[in-house]
Amino acid sequence: QVLLVESGGASVQAGGSLRLSCAASGVTESNYCLAWFRQSPGKGLEWVGNRDSEARASTYYGPSVKGRFTISRDYVDNTLTLILQMHAVAPGDTGMYYCAARGPGPCPGLWSQSRHYQHWGQGTQVIVSS
Numbered sequence: 156q157v158l159l160v161e162s163g164g165a166s167v168q169a170g171g172s173l174r175l176s177c178a179a180s181g182v183t184e185s186n187y188c189l190a191w192f193r194q195s196p197g198k199g200l201e202w203v204g205n206r207d208s209e210a211r212a213s214t215y216y217g218p219s220v221k222g223r224f225t226i227s228r229d230y231v232d233n234t235l236t237l238i239l240q241m242h243a244v245a246p247g248d249t250g251m252y253y254c255a256a257r258g259p260g261p262c263p264g265l266w267s268q269s270r271h272y273q274h275w276g277q278g279t280q281v282i283v284s285s
Contacts, residue, residue: 164279177254187258195250202267215265
């Protein structure tokens with residue numbers, strides 16, 4: 156059973172940095188894509204980026220975060236953990252951040268539509284003040 160639990164959301168000032176984590180139990184790197192989405196107040200769900208399931212594990216980013224945000228993975232207490240490192244945050248980055256997983260099955264490349272993902276976490280709140 157896949158369980159995604161996000162953490163790390165906080166209030167931060169514009170220009171600062173923040174690190175979000177998603178503990179992904181029941182997920183294997185080679186058989187799932189993992190992604191971050193966000194939803195800002197009054198807006199729809201926006202794809203932030205994803206890490207694919209290939210051996211070299213390429214990452215892809217949405218245009219509004221490319222160059223500022225980085226997706227990586229770690230293992231914490233033997234649990235695959237997806238990391239979103241956020242730099243130079245701006246008020247437009249305010250929102251609820253969700254971790255999502257697509258699988259099981261290989262998923263190479265970019266997957267930016269929320270309908271492509273079968274598993275979702277509960278989200279973690281990020282507030283950026285100017």
